[in-house]
Amino acid sequence: MSACTGQQPSASDRATQEATVKATALTADQVTSLEADANTDPDVEFETLPASNSTITVLINWEKNHRKPLGTTLVSRNRSDSALKWAVTITPPGASLSALRDAQVPQRNLAYLLQSRTSGEIVVSPDGRRVSLILTPHRGQLEGRLAEQASYVVVLDASSGAVVRTEELSGVVLGQGLTNSSLAVEIAYDYFPGGQGTGQVRVFGLDDPSATPSSFDTDQWLAGAGTDSLLLSPQAPSPASVSGALTITQxxxxxxxxxxxxxxEAVHPGGWVTQVSDPAAVNASANHAATGKKEKPPSLNAALQGLTRQVVNVSTGSSLDVTETTVEDQGVPTGPGLVVSRTTTDASGKKTSAPVFWLSSADDGHPHTENLEQFTSK
Structure with missing residues (x-):
């Protein structure tokens, strides 16, 4: 395993920064000891990450008695045999729900945003080759100006754990997107991107980490990324919300x-989206559910019965019908992907769900039917 160190700030910057990013490689013995430590817990929102031919476990390292998170450890293992590939501890810790709960910084008020699997605390590139982690802010006050908050985002090579790029950002972080060759981070000076929030997406190249970043303003929320594009939404991403059907801008x-x-209807990791044939019916259903009434109007029931769904890869344009199936975000051999399952009912009334095909974010978007058994026990 190779040693990893974060990019160091210039001499002029060191005097004004309260923290710098450190990425420390761990040996196999250190990983074993860390995993057995009572002061180590999984990141409950991002316990595992799918990468190319590997799975990454995310751990939170705490002070004694769980008083305060000290760092975040990523442990990469082969997908085939679970052999250790690399492990790295990063400080400051990732901006997990646990880390932000007691943090006296404005980002605490947006902790729910960073739970998103497509634009939150940790994201993986569509090809599974890179991982990006938003860190807990190291400067700022809960009641202070949001523009004075500062935090880091660090990108790692998923095959080695080496640091690819580290960036410090001012303002609250609304989300991030990771394409195959660039990192995008949305920041704002209020708790929303529009109006006084002056949302801005900053884009950093990864193939040439020294390249000057670019940026653009937006009043929408960064919701995800494809292989070479970003997805913007009029509503804030939230893992718990049922928002109906939206118009997403690529x-x-x-x-x-x-x-x-x-x-x-849904944005998935790696640049996949679920699209419905009748957005008005889906939105009417969501609005009806919000009223608490159980029975839907007959006209709405009829519209929903005729509803079809498809998953679309925004990068390749590939689309597949997924009507009357279950679409699940899952790691596949290449990294982020989808597993599509269908439920059948036998003569006794017993229901069984079985995978029909799986989709990769790293190819042309065609359905895979090989090795479906790898998903039956997950």
């Missing part, structure tokens, strides 16, 4: 619009 790294995608 943009390039400069903020120029590539496409508008109507009827998006």
């Amino acid at each position: 943009v390039d790294a400069s903020g120029d619009i590539r496409a508008t995608i109507n009827g998006v």
Whole structure:
């Protein structure tokens, strides 16, 4: 395993920074000891991450008696045999729900945003080759100006754990997106991107980490990323919300619009979206559910019965019908992906769900039917 160190700030910066990013490689013995330590817990929102031919476990390292998170450890193992590939401890710790709960910084008020699997605390590139981690802010006061908060984002090579790029950002972080070649982070000076929030997406190249970043303003929320594009949403991403069907805007790294995608019911990791045939019916159903009434109007029931769904890869344009199936975000051999399952009922009334095909975010988006058994016990 190779040693990893974060990019160091210039001499002029060191005097004004309260923290710098440190990435420390661990040996196999150190990993074993850490995993057995009572002061180590999994990150409950991101226990594992799918990477290319590997799975990454995310651990939170606490002070004694769990008083305060000290760092975040990523442990990478082969997908095939679980052999250790690399392990790295990063400080400051990742901006997990646990770390932000007692943090006296404005980001605490946006902890729910960073639970998103597509734009939150930790994301993986569509090809599974890179991992990006938003760290707990190291400067700022809960009642202070949001523009005075500062935090780091660090990108790692998923095959080695080496640091690819480290960036310090001012303002609250609304989300991030990781394409195959760039990191995008949305920041604002209020708790929303529009109006006084002055949301800005900053884009950092990863193939040439010394490249000057670019940026563009937006009043939308960064919701995810494809292989070479970003997805913007009119609503804030939230793992717990049922928001109906939205229109998602696909943009390039400069903020120029590539496409508008109507009827998006869900944004998935790696640049996949679930699209519905009748957005109005889905939104009417969501609004009806919010009233607490159980019975739907007959006209709404009829519209929902005729509803179809498809998953679309925003990068390749590939689309597949997933009507009357279950679509689940899961790690696949190449990294982020989807597993599509269908439920059947036998003569006795017993229901059984079985995978039908799986989708990779790293290829042209065709359905895979090989090795479906790898998903039956997960």
